[in-house]
Amino acid sequence: MALYRKGEIPDLLMMTATPIPRSLALTLFGDLTVSTIKELPPGRIPVVTHLAQEGKEEKVYDFVGKLLDQGRQAYFVYPLIGESEKADLKSAQDMASFLATTRYPTHKVGLLHSRLPEDRKRQVMDSFVKGEIAVLVSTTVVEVGVDVANAAAMVVEHAERFGLSALHQLRGRIGRGREQSYCFLVYSRGLTPDAVQRLKALYTTQDGFALAEEDLKIRGPGELSGTAQSGAMRLSIADPARDYELLQTARRDAFGIVEKDPGFLEPVHLLYSRWRESQET
Secondary structure, eight states: OTTGGGSSOOOOOOOOSSOOHHHHHHHHHSSOOOOOOOOOOTTOOOOEEEEEETTOHHHHHHHHHHHHHTTOEEEEEOSBSSOOTTOOOOBHHHHHHHIIIIIOTTSOEEEEOTTSOHHHHHHHHHHHHHTSOSEEEESGGGSSSOOOTTEEEEEEETGGGSOHHHHHHHHTTSOOSSSOOEEEEEEOSSOOHHHHHHHHHHHHOOOHHHHHHHHHHHHOOOOSSSSOOSSOOOOSSOOTTTTHHHHHHHHHHHHHHHHHOTTOOSGGGHHHHHHHHHHHO
């Protein structure tokens, strides 16, 4: 927006790993040409994703322990930094202590979250990158920008509390080497229909663009001309979630018509051309 206010319209290239609903909606309803890169970098193996209900996480801990004994590393991600009176959820601080003393006492456990001083964050992250820390317990601060090829496991507890794009980004922190990696999504009982839909989507595909489309259907596109990144958008006729495939078809057809007959001079388009002239006069 700041660039456009300068008076000249520049060419614009927008890049994203996993589009949020608003960004994806802009590709549908805005004048944007879309390119997608769906191939993994050479040598990478798709991550194996498992769903585990709360109460069965001990099996997950045991599996991760075997990977740690093989010299691999693991992430454990939680929705809270510390204990909260408003929610009966595991927190990163409490679980870092539990994992270090009870589950993995022979492996070094590190804690990373947004309240730590910047120098402490860098120290913890550098230690994990170097392999000095085997288990990194964190909040979503590790969602992007972390590349550790030796990390073989991502455990997200209370996974239903995270958005679809966030879960996909977290899963993307592993599988960055040439050996098999595993993502465990541990969910609580009594899931909402939207949470069930999100977890099923993560389980069935690793295609970031397909997940972004599912996220658009679940959360809504938000505001195309504003800043809201999700929520319902009112159109006179169509519903972006219900009519997603139809809107894609309409967009392709519209671009095809403009490319073939930009002046709307062909007989089949004359009706619209005359209507436009009447509106201008």
